[in-house]
Amino acid sequence: MTTSLSNAYKDTNIHLNNIIPLDFGSVLQLPESHVWTDDDNSGNDRRTCLVRQPRAEAASPPVIDLWAPDVVGLVGDACRRWGVFQVTNHEVPQNLVANVEAHARRLFELPTDRKLKALRAPNGVTGYGLARISPFFPKLMWHEGFTIMGSAMEHAKLLWPHHYEEFCDAIDKYQKKMKSLAYNILLVMLKALGVDEEDHEKLSSSFLYQSDGALQLNSYPSCPNPNHAIGLAPHTDSLLLTILHQNDTNGLQIMQEGVGWVPIRPTPGALVVNIGDLMHILSNATFNNMCHRVIPNETSHRFSMAYFYGPPANSVLAPLPKLPGPPRFRAVTVKEYIGLKNKHLEKALSLIQI
Ligand SMILES: C=C1C[C@]23C[C@@]1(O)CC[C@H]2[C@@]12CCC[C@@](C)(C(=O)O1)[C@H]2[C@@H]3C(=O)O
Numbered sequence: 001m002t003t004s005l006s007n008a009y010k011d012t013n014i015h016l017n018n019i020i021p022l023d024f025g026s027v028l029q030l031p032e033s034h035v036w037t038d039d040d041n042s043g044n045d046r047r048t049c050l051v052r053q054p055r056a057e058a059a060s061p062p063v064i065d066l067w068a069p070d071v072v073g074l075v076g077d078a079c080r081r082w083g084v085f086q087v088t089n090h091e092v093p094q095n096l097v098a099n100v101e102a103h104a105r106r107l108f109e110l111p112t113d114r115k116l117k118a119l120r121a122p123n124g125v126t127g128y129g130l131a132r133i134s135p136f137f138p139k140l141m142w143h144e145g146f147t148i149m150g151s152a153m154e155h156a157k158l159l160w161p162h163h164y165e166e167f168c169d170a171i172d173k174y175q176k177k178m179k180s181l182a183y184n185i186l187l188v189m190l191k192a193l194g195v196d197e198e199d200h201e202k203l204s205s206s207f208l209y210q211s212d213g214a215l216q217l218n219s220y221p222s223c224p225n226p227n228h229a230i231g232l233a234p235h236t237d238s239l240l241l242t243i244l245h246q247n248d249t250n251g252l253q254i255m256q257e258g259v260g261w262v263p264i265r266p267t268p269g270a271l272v273v274n275i276g277d278l279m280h281i282l283s284n285a286t287f288n289n290m291c292h293r294v295i296p297n298e299t300s301h302r303f304s305m306a307y308f309y310g311p312p313a314n315s316v317l318a319p320l321p322k323l324p325g326p327p328r329f330r331a332v333t334v335k336e337y338i339g340l341k342n343k344h345l346e347k348a349l350s351l352i353q354i
């Protein structure tokens with residue numbers, strides 16, 4: 001019997017309800033609560049939040065056509081070298097993506113008191129609020145988010161008592177498309193790790209194929225002093241993989257060891273795919289769970305939609321037995337790992353290292 005992924009996040013009460021996102025529309029000056037200095041980098045020793053000059057001249061992660069004949073090799077190389085790539089030919093209709101983005105805009109444009117009605121419950125997953133990583137940082141982020149795991153109905157009714165259905169329909173359609181795309185990308189990644197079709201049956205980790213997801217709508221309004229603000233602080237995503245749509249406003253950057261912050265520029269029609277901690281574990285640290293952040297800008301409003309894909313909460317994860325070399329991590333359940341991440345953020349992985 002599997003326990004749904006939402007269960008992994010349920011008992012991880014992260015006390016975010018006493019801090020609520022700012023009413024961004026009404027601020028002309030960056031409030032002290034949102035002014036970051038270089039000291040506000042607690043818990044993130046290998047990266048500096050406030051370093052601003054992205055390495056525009058540096059090489060960029062590849063854009064991969066999912067129908068390319070050598071897709072397995074291309075995806076494998078990108079996962080090892082970068083931990084992130086963009087995909088085209090993904091078969092997610094552009095009008096669906098645009099429709100969900102339009103709904104996200106409508107949601108974040110609502111008056112603050114309306115959004116607060118749909119606040120995420122302290123031990124829940126769905127709802128409006130701050131990023132879950134917020135408690136690890138002394139300053140607040142120039143960001144508001146809305147997370148959906150399963151149905152959005154209950155929360156959407158609080159936002160639009162009479163017109164919630166279009167939002168829910170669009171979200172359901174998008175989640176279905178994302179789930180099937182994530183499954184296909186997972187198969188390609190597993191192939192790149194040497195797991196072939198015959199292995200699927202025997203694979204003790206067949207729970208991988210029962211993975212599910214959560215959708216996070218992100219809003220980063222234009223910011224009066226972007227040099228001292230952070231949209232989303234540096235972090236790695238926890239699950240297997242994330243599929244992200246970004247509007248045409250820059251801001252997403254990845255940390256490349258020895259290089260610095262590298263921008264992931266919006267590519268029309270492409271979706272960004274990145275490796276999360278659980279895939280890093282499964283691949284015995286050969287796939288890079290890259291650290292990323294978002295920086296705001298003075299003139300335009302960034303929106304993104306991130307779909308996080310991971311196995312049921314009670315699944316046991318360990319490096320795939322087929323991989324060469326000794327295992328670098330001990331076995332861990334998804335729920336245990338999320339618990340560690342919620343307590344220790346980036347140090348979670350080192351706690352399960354062998
Ligand atoms: C399924 C999820 C992944 C996520 C927590 C969440 O419940 C929904 C939000 C996700 C997010 C987005 C910002 C970074 C992150 C680490 C966080 O705090 O919330 C991720 C979470 C994650 O990857 O565990």
Ligand SMILES: O=C(O)CCC(=O)C(=O)O
Nearest residue numbers: 216218246252294304306
């Ligand atoms: O907005 C973005 O580009 C990044 C979002 C993100 O990293 C996340 O939601 O985990």
Ligand SMILES: [Fe+2]
Nearest residue numbers: 235236237292
């Ligand atoms: Fe992320």
